[in-house]
Amino acid sequence: MAPLLHMHGISKHFAGIPALREAEFIVEKGEVHALIGQNGAGKSTLIKLLTGYYRRDAGEIVFDGRQVTFTSPQEAQGAGISTIYQEINLVPYRSVTENICLGREKRRFGLLDWPAMHQEAKALLARFRITIDVRRPLMAFPTAVQQMIAIARAIGFDAKLVIMDEPTSSLDEREVEVLFSVIRQLKGAGVSVIFVSHKLDELYAVCDRVTIMRDGRTVQTAPMSSISRLDLVTTMLGRELTQALQERPSPQPESETAPPALAVSHLVIGQKVRDVSFSVRPGEIVGLAGLLGAGRTETVRAVFGADRSDGGQVTFAGKQNAIGSPADAIRAGMGFCSEDRKLEGIIPDMSVRENLTLALLPQLARHGIVDEERSRAIVDRFIQRLGIRCSGPEQRIRELSGGNQQKVLLARWLCMNPKLLILDEPTRGIDVGAKAEILHLIRELAGQGLGVLMISSELEEVVEAASRIFVLRDGRTVAELEGDSLTEQSVMTAMAHGSGNERETAHG
């Protein structure tokens, strides 16, 4: 039987730089096909070429027995290709029904038939075991439900091929299970699924075959069962993992007794943070763990003065509740890398140099005039020290890879000589190699006396990096783990302990 999709010899350049080089990609009917690769390996480009978002420079695409060239996502959808994107691409103000039914509305006498559309939306969501009022605006629902609605929408279009680009990034375990059962249903009905994910467990749980991409090429396609995790990772990276992340930092002896750089007690922020307490000593990496919506991000944002808190004490550098704005926090010696690099970190049109020295500006200036010479010297030093790969300090930061952007943002704070660095998801969306480098760097800095407060959704990562972990649940500190009691298992137990109704609380 001919495959459902055959992409052959696909090439694509952006501004002269190749993003895809003669990629080959075959998806059979009724299979779940994993597509993996590091960031920048060409996965999303390949998908966007297929769905008509970009145009290819060379190659051909055969879909469902016909040679096709889609010029818009609409056309691709018409042919039976539905796509679920990583970011939820729905319209927040509009009702759930509208979001599901837009583009294939039911009509009666030429006008919209709302009752029938509400009915259909309800029925579709029932497949995902979701019962909600479909007339309410989408933004009234938690992210996970929104993601499910997006998936329901895509599947609702009698698709032959469903593309899922990291669909699980905002789902909890139970929701992921529901999603997997829907994927299996689809498979049973002869629908093919392309599944893009960085989480290996998920790939092994649900995929039949895998295609690995590297540097714009499809380097290997194999049945999932015949390829080991190690092979998968080494093929993806194209090299043996040289730097293992295994060694746990030995806690600094002097830090045991040193007074904490930051002490937070009984912090309250609206409904989301009810009673959070923790502390960070100089030279120590402290992790904040918890499920999505446990209040981690809210907590650190309030500590940094980015959001207001409603109660409790934050003591930093000996002063209590002295921080009312990020500017205060920075002056006091704090740095903060937000979880959303694009939205809250980089200034895309500015150069690496300007981005790096942004927080340092007041110190770089004499009578309001920037001392360019000093700024250059500092930037050169940090580019070298952090190994930031760019064509030069004047390159625009938007042209850098995610990992290098993150290093620039780290440098933005490091050049201030901070006492405390808060890192919210410092390795999100960064490829494995850069991840290791950044974690290594964080450790080195802590070794020099910097206090680090770190949030990461990858449990493995926090457990390895941190010497102490505070676990949050429903906006409360529920555990402090340290030394031998600090294992992935113990953290997970604390995160989940005793809470039966996660859906309600996990997304607040």
Next chain:
Amino acid sequence: MDSTRLKLFRGIGRYGVLLALIILIVFGWLRYENFLGLFNVLSVLRYNSMFALVALGMCFVIITGGIDLSVGSTAALGSVVAALLSPYGILPGLLGGLAAGFAIGACNAFIITRLNILPFIATLATMLAASGCALLLAENQSVSVSYDSGFTEIGQGDFFSFPIPAWIALFVYLLGSLVLNLTSFGRTVLAVGGNEDATRLMGLPAGRVKAAVYIMSGCLSGLAGVILAAQFGAGQPIEGVGWELFAIAAVVVGGTLLTGGVGSVGSTLVGVLLLGLIFNILNFENGLGWISLSAYWQSVIRGAFLLLVVSIQARLSLRAEEAT
């Protein structure tokens, strides 16, 4: 999430304008003789129907997250074309004005969706162009309308003793409301404003819908121009200055979000009437003889009113944000 409070804030946002309009009407009725007299009501409606048409087009444009600065000079162009064609009868005048509006709207649509230029700049340019065309066609002076062909009926005539321009506006608003709420086009307009990228990725014709909205706005402005020419008996190439901002103000007062995605046709009408009534009340107040406020106060009061409304809206939305 406190959804009842959220709903309450929304409700105030939505019905607050209507409430303000009612209060203003009651105020006028209590204070001035003849305020609710037939003559005054009809002339207010007759005069404001042009603005209502322009504001409706603007409302659709703003819902998609765009803006149309060209409406005023498009109306001026429409009035000139209509006046030039008025000797040939009602229909040529009407169609001529509409065609002029369509042409400008199509230019906007092309520049915005094909050349990918921000609506603000695109319509700023077509505003200049339309104004230039109007002046060229009219040879820098106002163009008298022919009174023989019956063309002036569109602006001055009555139908069932109700002004024809008000009929037109009423009809167009009903149609607009229907389109926005009960057609897939209308829902797509709302979706485009809510999240354009998402709409595109959902496979909806975002580009075409945006184009259609600007063309619609152009046509409605052209129509307003026809009424302008018929009402005042002349095509006015320099009329329409500041109409765009009046229309934006009316739409915003009506509670439509300038960021797009939320909006209502009915509230826009309420916004137009509200701003129109302020002028009317000012006239009556002067007529009472207690104080004498020059016509210049009109814009000051309108500005102050806009300030009041947007500050209340801003407060409400800040609270709503906190409530989520």
Next chain:
Amino acid sequence: MAETAVTLPSPDKRPWLEVGTFLTRYGSWLALALLILVNLAITPNFATWQTLNVNLTQVCTIVIVGVGMTLVIATGGIDLSVGALMAIAGALAPLIFLGKLFPLPHPLVGIALAFVIPLIATALLGLFNGWLITHLRIQPIIATLVLFIAGRGIAQVFTNGNLQVFNLPEFQFIGLGRLFGIPFQAILMVIIVVTVAWVLRRTVFGREVLAIGGNERAARLAGIPVASVKQRVYLISGVLSGLAGLIVIARNSAADANLVGLGMELDAIAAVAVGGTLLTGGRASVIGTLVGALIIQLVRYTLLANGVPDAAALVAKAAIIVLAVWLQRQNYR
């Protein structure tokens, strides 16, 4: 991406990018040079002192207002109230030096106050714009729409809509005076352009303005006082508008609240757009605004001097705006 970038020695050795960058950076200069050359060839009496002066005086106020607008747009905002603020300054000044508001101890005091008070007034109104935007979080286009509508009305109420005629050389020096044969307003314009261009490039304030326009949330998290920077930007725009208003009335020997600065907001925005400042914020060029205004003015002059009606020049202006912005988009990806 990064890996590829490393293997390339440096960006300026990529020829296909060089042409694009060159056009983005110098396209408007090129257009200006071309316009001058064309005029030298076809327009009679182009290369005269007279022509230069005419064009300079036409463009001065637009550039001065445009400089403020450039800063505002660089933060991702817009200021529609500039024309109305010009009218307010223009209405206030004669009231002061003609002694209609309060008795004057000495005419020179009146003249000094006629400069200071209107500028303070427009500065405060600009600050008011900034306050609406930063504290009530009203979108700039709506917040400044308030003063756009009300501001001219305020000026008209002040003067009762009357034309105020005067003849006061000391005051009018700002609009009519000359230094070394060059119109004083042109000198003022050049000083303002150079100063603000330098501020934007070299000072912390300039960097903060661009950072806010580039990514406001990131700027806040990097400790930049967003609200205060924005307020200052609108204040500067207010002051420069006030100054432009004073120049206009000085030039005309008369203040007409109905006409001073009418449509200026659009002229200024057009100059900014043609000059290559990104309308979404984050990238700005003050010199570009000067060049943009010169291009628009020269095209108009060229057409008028060659017998094309003024109305047609409007259409040409529209075409230039679209063309310029479109070209920028082509090079900016």
